[in-house]
């Protein structure tokens with residue numbers, strides 16, 4: 001669905017996006033993860049035809065994105081972080097207007113409103129909407145024309161846990177229908193739950209690309225944490241595959257003096273810090 005080869009781009013004379021190569025298959029949820037300013041939105045803008053003066057290739061749905069024509073957008077849905085909506089129109093009027101820009105059969109608007117919990121608010125003017133409501137409206141606006149590829153930028157940001165769960169369920173539903181989804185996020189838990197593969201992006205480059213599971217298994221060793229009492233509670237840890245080398249642990253087991261013991265797998269966030277040397281915020 002998407003094929004990026006030797007992609008380079010810069011806003012200034014200094015190269016910024018450099019040597020980026022990846023492919024996204026149909027039906028895949030592919031995550032762009034990276035700290036603020038890493039280049040995630042810039043990459044999304046290139047893939048969606050909003051930035052065209054790049055070198056290399058970015059093929060989206062069989063079209064080189066810089067050479068796109070209007071039909072390109074018939075099959076792409078954009079939910080960028082800042083909602084683009086008409087505040088003086090109602091939510092329903094907004095979807096009617098945006099829907100009129102497409103030359104294809106639209107999805108059932110009312111069903112979309114109900115899916116994201118806006119069923120009773122569709123006739124309210126958008127300026128009466130909260131930030132989270134606008135964000136949900138912007139999301140269904142991206143689904144309205146039933147596009148094959150969805151570009152979602154921080155779709156769960158600012159949502160309460162229940163709305164965030166609904167949003168993630170809808171994203172998974174779209175994937176199961178065969179839609180391809182590019183998800184940009186700072187949220188490692190969302191990425192680990194939703195994405196088939198993720199690319200760690202730092203300073204305009206891809207630092208690692210794999211499934212969340214493979215990244216976690218290849219880079220981080222599972223640790224065993226245990227505690228015991230010696231005037232106060234002492235907590236220690238050792239790699240799970242090196243327990244026989246930890247004489248303190250073996251002594252404690254023999255003397256039956258462990259207070260607690262459990263294994264802890266690294267998280268995607270731990271791996272991100274290990275691979276890139278940086279946190280996500």
Ligand SMILES: Nc1ncnc2c1ncn2[C@@H]1O[C@H](COP(=O)(O)OP(=O)(O)OP(=O)(O)O)[C@@H](O)[C@H]1O
Pocket residue numbers: 011034035036037038039040041042043
């Ligand atoms: N129109 C522009 N002109 C010049 N520089 C820009 C422009 N847009 C973005 N940049 C710069 O490019 C870099 C990458 O920005 P980008 O928006 O792609 O980052 P990001 O990874 O999406 O960050 P965030 O997570 O904060 O949204 C930043 O240093 C930013 O200041």
